[in-house]
Amino acid sequence: MPEMTYREAVAKALTDELASDPDVIFFGEDVAEAGGVFKVTPGLYERFGPDRVRDTPISEQAIIGTALGAAITGLRPVAELMFADFVPVALDQLANQVAKYRYMSGGQFVVPLTVRAAQGGGNGFGTQHSQCAESWLMNFPGIKVVSPSTPVDMYGLLRGAIRENNPVFVLEHKGLYNMKGEVPDDTAPMKLGESKVMREGTDVTVVASQLMMHRSLEAAEQLAREDISCEVIDVRSFVPLDKATILHSLAKTNHLVVVEEAPHQAGWGGDIASLAADEGVYWLAAPVKRVNMGAALIAYSPPLEDEVLPNVGRIMRAVKSVLTDA
Amino acid sequence: MITSLPIERRQQALRLMIETRLAEEKIQELFLANLIRGTTHLAIGHEAVAVGTAAALITGDKVTCTYRGHHHALALGMSLRAMMGEMMGKEAGACKGKGGSMHMTDASIGLLGANAIVGAQLPIAMGAALTAQVKKTGGIAVTFFGEGASNIGAFHEALNMASVWKLPALFICENNLYGEYSVWSKTTPVQDIAVRGTSYAMPGVIVDGQDAEAVYTVVKAAGDRARAGEGPSLIECKTYRYRGHSRTDTAPYRKQGELDEWLKRDPIDILKARMIADSQLDEVEFAEMRQAAEMAVVDAVEWAKQQPYPPVEALYADVYYEG
Structure with a gap:
């Protein structure tokens, strides 16, 4: 079975499509x-x-607008925004145009458009080159958002996104580009909208994505030595959100921790907490705990960046706290 | 040198300008009577830009335009009924009632949409031009915008990229002297928008926007150039907005007598006079043409009034393509 890096999985998906x-x-x-x-x-x-395959000027609005115009006239464009931090530079095109073009025309267009961007902290890129974009993009119905966490998902979800007849944002985590994993030769384009249980457990459900998902797996491994059993769910698809997988797990564990690489306010973890409150409240034995960046921004200096991003220790403490709150 | 259109096309251009004028006057009335909601931006005075351009386009060409875009839609062939239906938010409207005055869209005639964000339609048209280039369709993409949009970033990004990629695209500026309530000399440091083409190594042409055939002539030439793979052009149509910026604006900021001066060069009168001079039209025929247009507008309005609103379930349709 071929092993490749997350970076190579992006290239292979693009090549194959x-x-x-x-x-x-x-x-x-x-x-x-x-x-x-x-x-x-x-x-x-x-x-x-x-x-x-084209190089563009440094023109994020033109990149997204051109991709939109191409998508509604017969092409199936994949546009790259380089750093996800550049999403706000192109926000009009994304929020007002791409997300709404089909809707406000009364369904006259299909918009088979994929946007790729690299996101995430942990590499010393500083405040404007380290952010995650899911929470920004989730507020625009009309766009789908996926965040693959492993090479096989990167390959399958990117191909699935390109084949999708809707605008899809594929967010790649910079900290995972060198991660290796198996990508079977027969890996097909994957359906969007499905989360994945990455580790089964019985005591606490931990919902996370990308780098935070890998840190949650590490935390779960260490907690297992203390006889605490975590079920770790990789979100994978933020829009549409796979509510069933999360609720199914919550029904089993009765405890929920959400780990976000994002500020607390209006972060996607709030949506997961709201899902638990709306549709899973009778399964909850303790308050939901969100582990995230709080109200802080990402800083350059190594100890400051280490402090702002949720780490294994913080995830472990959050898991223990929901268990002792019960 | 202005190209004369054949008589049938002159008749069509004149008919479209009259219909557009009367339709927009009716739209204003309907707004004031609360039969249409929100706001509207009338292009009364700009009609020649739209019909002159439309006359130079062929099937398969694509257009994006602005929220002041009723004239573009009608010139390209949107039916009066579809427009009035959309104005009133009816299910039978051009966008099933989801768009309204600022979002007239009809993919079947190449109108990829009017846009309510200043300048946003320019990059979108570049995508249509890219498709034409990659698929070698021979088509072009046209994007209309006001002189005010030449001060927004998307203008710069679109013209720059169109030029480096030699896209088959036409940038057609309707310079009506006012960006919302501000006279353009207060917001724009150049006399002519056309000179901005120089920055992008593309031709910048100035044309009399009140003369449909003059507009046709330059758009046709620039379109032929684009179709031949020689790249985009910037065309500045000097025109005038007879009304205020939007529904409630009476335009108190403009100079006294300015409107009267422009009314002397009305686009309908200019084409009409030329046709009369060429013995292609007389006053009786013109009156008949006007009466037919009035009837068509009334028919569209009455028809639209009778149409049902979309069912509330339509709110959730077409957020995504399902399938």
Whole structure:
């Protein structure tokens, strides 16, 4: 079974979709001749040519607007925004245009558009190159949002996103690009909207994504030595959200911890907590605990960045606290 | 040198301008009577820009435009009924009642949408131009915008990218002298928007926006150039907004006598006079044309009034494509 990195999984998904559908095109800043600033996309330009793999000017509004216009006229574009921190630069095109184009025309268009961006902290990129974008994007019905946490999911979800006849944001975590994992040769494009139970457990449900999901798995491993059994759920798809998998787990464990790489206010963890309150409150034996960045911003200095991002120790303490609150 | 359109196309252009004028006057009436909600932005005075451009387009070309876009939609072939239905938020409207005055859209005639965010329609048209380029359709994409939009970032990004990619795109500026309530000299440091084409190494052409055939002539030439793979052009149509910015604005900020000066160069009168001079029209025929347009507008309004509103379940339809 072939092993590849998360980075290679992005490249393979793009390659396979460009090869299978001539309407797929790919563009962004430095993605073509340079192969991407994260070296995710080398070779695509050489293989698929300058018409289908393009470098753009540093023009995020034009990148997204052009992708939208191409999507509604017969192409299946994949646009790269490089850093997810640039989402707000293109926010009008995303929030007012991409998300609403089908709706406000009364369904005249399908919008088969994929936007990729690299997100997440932990690498010393500082305040404006380290943020996660899920919570921003979730407020715009009309856009789907997926955040793969493993190479196999990266490959399958990106292909699924490209084949989707709706706008999909695929968020790649910078801290995972070098992570290796098995991607079976027959991995098919994956359906969006499904979470995955990454570790089964009985005492506490821990909902997390990407780097925080991996830290939650580590916390679960250490907690197991203390006879605390965590069920770790990888969100994978933020829009649409797989409520059933979360509620099913909550019914079993009666305890919920949400780990977000995001500020607390209006963060996606609030939606998970609200789901538990709305549809799972009688299963809850203790208050829901959210582990996140609070009201702080990401800072450059190593100890400050280490402090703001939830770590294994904080996740473990949160799990223990919901158990002792009961 | 202004190209003369053949008589049938002149008749069509004149008919469309009259219909548009009367439809917009009716729209204002309906707003004041509370039969239409929200706001509206009338293009009365701009009609020649729309019909002159539409005359230069061919099937398959794509257009994005602005919230002041009723004239674009009608010139491209949207039916008066679909427009009035949309104005009133009816299910049979152009956008099933989801869009309203500022979002007239009809994919079947290449109108990819009017946009309520200043300048946002420019990059979207670049995508349509990209599709034409990649698929080698021979089509072009046209985007209309006001002179005020030339001060927003999306204008710069779209023109720059269109030029470096040599996209088959036309940027058509309707310079009506006012960005909302501000006269453009207070917000814009250049005399002509067309000079901004220089920054993007594309032709910038100024044309009399009150003369439909003059507009046709420059749009046709720029369109041919774009279709031949020679890249985009910026076209500035000098025109005038007879009414205020939106529904409630009476335009007290404009100079006394300015409107009267522009009324002397009304786009309908200019084409009408030319046709009369060429013995293609007389006053009786013009009156008949106007009467037919009035009837068509009344028919559309009465028809739209009778149409049902969308069912409330429609609120949740088309957020996503299901399937």
